[in-house]
Amino acid sequence: MFKKLVLLFVVVFCLGATANAQSTIDSAEVKPLPPLTEKELAKIKKKEKDSTWMATHIPQRATRRSAMIPGWGQAxxxxxxxxxLVYGVLAIPAITYFYNTSFYNKTKFAYEARFKEQNGDSSDVASIDPELTGLSIGSLQNYRNSFRRDRDYSILWFILAWGLQVVDATVFGHLRHFDVSNNLSMQIHPQLNPHTRTPALTLSFNIKEKSKKPLLIAR
Structure with missing residues (x-):
């Protein structure tokens, strides 16, 4: 008899606790989420757009485009x-190329005119640039060689600058796919090497998993 009373008491207590918990859940009011502001909506749209862009981004395209048109890969x-910056770097050797080419042509013409003058033909002397009229034939030859050398160097520097912007577009195109978010962590721990019995440092990289928050379901 006593056992039956105890069992009955336990059953009644469990039913009462279940009913109380159910009534508490039913009576709980789920507060609606506040509407998103325009700034928050813009952030969400930007993230969606960036994720779509990352899915279609191909680093090789950046390489080919920058090789065809400077700055296209960066864009x-x-x-x-x-x-x-790309066009500023390319503009420097381009300007020096036209400058050196112009003076190379002038000094070349003046040198050839002075050389003809020594052989009795002074027909081209009057056409020498006024800036070069007071120079001797030896000075004109040196200036001609100098401007020709600087012109060739300008072409070389232009090619190097073009190649540099191609490399830049290629490298940063690949770096776009590297994970540099806050989910990455680095920890350094001291450790004793069991084989050599010498202290050492251990470097470990961990990826943090995003915490899954329980969803509040309204009934």
Whole structure:
């Protein structure tokens, strides 16, 4: 008899606790989430757009485009601020090329005119540039060789600058796919090497998993 009373008490207690918990859940009011602001909506759209862009981004395209047109690869990588730098670097050897080519032609013509003058033909002397009229034939020859050398160097530097911007577009195109988010962590731990019995440092990289928050379901 006593056992039956105890069992009955336990059953009644469990039913009462279950009913109380159910009533508590039913009576709980789920507060609706506040509407998103325009700034938050813009951030969400930007993240969606960036994720779509990352899925279609191919580093090889950045290489080919920058090889065809300077700055096109940087624009493909969305590094628009580099485009003025690319054209600024390319403009320096381009300007020096035209400058040296112009004076190379002038000094070349003046040298040939003075050389003809020594052989009795002074028909081209009057056409010498006024800046070069007071120079001797030896000085004209030296200036001609110097401007020709600097012109060739300008071509070389232009090619190197073009190749540099191709390398830049290629490297940063690949770096776009590297994970540099806050989910990466680095830890350094001291450790004793059991074989050599000498102290050492251990470097470990960990990827943090995003915490899964329970969803509040309204009934």
């Amino acid at each position: 493909y990588n969305r590094e628009y601020w580099k485009i003025p």
